[in-house]
Amino acid sequence: MAKDYYTVLGVPRGASQGEVKQTYRRLAREYHPDVRKDDPQANERFKEINEAYYVLGDPDRRSQYDRFGQVGDMPARDFGRDFGDLFSPFDDLFDMFFGRGARTTARPQQDQAIGGAHLRHDLEISLEEAAHGTEKAITFSRLDTCTVCFGTGRERGSAPETCPTCRGTGELRYQQQTVFGHFTQVVTCRECGGRGTVIRHPCRECGGTGRREAARELTVQVPPGVDSGTRLRIPSEGEGGIHGGIRGDLYVVVHVRPHPVFAREGSDLYCEVPISMVQAALGDEISVPGIDDPTTMAIPPGTQPGTRLRLRGQGMPDLRGGRGDLYVRLGVEIPKDLTSEQHQVLLQLADLRGERVRPQKRSLWKKMKDLLQ
Ligand SMILES: [Zn+2]
Ligand SMILES: [Zn+2]
Incomplete structure (x- = not known):
């Protein structure tokens, strides 16, 4: 059973990183074994608090914990009073226990959370489907956060090791002697890409990339009124992130197939209906195709070829509400x-x-x- 770290620290789930940090500092001072020498339970409580902060105090681990209820790379060790080196990425904690300036090497940012990319999927539908709305099953492939290493790229239980080339600084310095004096050139370490750490034991499932290609099947709700080019945003269905980064979104781009009867302009529809010479001269009531059902339309006597009549509200639904009109162009057929x-x-x-x-x-x-x- 995973512990509820929020309860341990006594902070709400939505607490900011600042609140988490503040609460932790208060509790850590209160339960530090040096402060409560005679209280055997304080030590256990202290370990608990440290473990909770190890997870919640780091945005990547926290988001991992929020989503999976656990963290992939919990160190298999005690969170007692000598836990200090686990926290080394957090300056102020290091300073809190060891005093400001105790650290000698600057820490570059490690395992920065990288969100997953947004994806695009093209979806073709008929004009009728665009008018009435539809549900479409789509299948696409995307990179998913590796479920074995939770996107860290490391074997479970293994920690990133300090890069031997740059000794964890993420950069390399070269001294140059010139006639003007000494110059120091600083370049990003190529071995670790400036992170200061290297992965000695890459996750076997994903090869250390933190993600795997996977097929995804989804049902997309297409609302009535979409047109070619309409983008439907489906949140959190894009690529998975790494190092606790959030998943991207999926954008479904709609393409409406041309229709044999109707042309469309915005939410208005256009069609041509042939009538006979006699109907044009005498007037009539005719049936015209509609996007929903056929509808009847009165033709006034003396109608000229090419006359355009409007049927209000018989066009396409508008995404913002309402409906367009249907324009019927009358062609007079001469026998x-x-x-x-x-x-x-x-x-x-x-x-x-x-x-x-x-x-x-x-x-x-x-x-x-x-x-x-
Ligand atoms: Zn993996
Ligand atoms: Zn390096």
């Missing part, structure tokens, strides 16, 4: 296959309207067209 009876009726109509029409023979017309080509 090409008149029977002789229909031919006669049209001539009568022309006559009634006082139009002089000289009908052409279709076969003749076609011949002329062929000649002109």
Whole structure:
């Protein structure tokens, strides 16, 4: 059973690093074995407090503990009065017990927490799915924080060792003698990359990188109204971090497939509907396709070819609420296959309207067209 380090220190889970540190310092002074020489329980309490602070006092370990309930590289040793060297990365604690200036080497930052990268996944959906919203299962591969070493890259129980090349300083100094005098050149240590520590026993699971490639399956909720280019942010589904760094986010980028009937502009939809010459002249009530269901639309008598009618609220839903409109462009079809009876009726109509029409023979017309080509 892992201990609740927050209870041990008596700080709330959301306590700041400053609060944790302050509380620890107060408790450590209070229970230090030198202070409570006659209290045998104080020593145990002191160890407990040290262990809790070893974890909560370090942001990387603390985030590891918060997420996994344990820390991957707890030193297998006593947290009694001689624990001081475990805390060496923390200046003020070192100073608290050994006095300011006791340390001789400057400590570079060790095992800095590095957050995981954000990832992008492209998702293609139909216009209908964009209109109604949908659920899509996606599979992608990402780097996950290694579950064996918790992203430290080290075998469990092994601690990072002081880099032998730079002796833990993270930098190398070169003396140069010139005619102007001595110069010291300082360069970052190549062996440890400036961290001052090296990993002697890299984690066997991840080879010391702290992460593993893993497949991830997710169900993405696509809200109604998305368009091509809409980015859906799925928090904490990106790459895992290392050294306690937080996981990145996943961005699902939506692509809406072109639709055979509808064109889209923002939240408005456009479509073309053919009507007959007679419908255009007399008016009618027709059925037009909608993104949800077919809907009926009245055509006024005397409608001209290319007339655009608007159906309010029949377009796409808007991500911010509301709905766009559907614009229907009416194409008037002129009949090409008149029977002789229909031919006669049209001539009568022309006559009634006082139009002089000289009908052409279709076969003749076609011949002329062929000649002109
Ligand atoms: Zn590992
Ligand atoms: Zn080094």
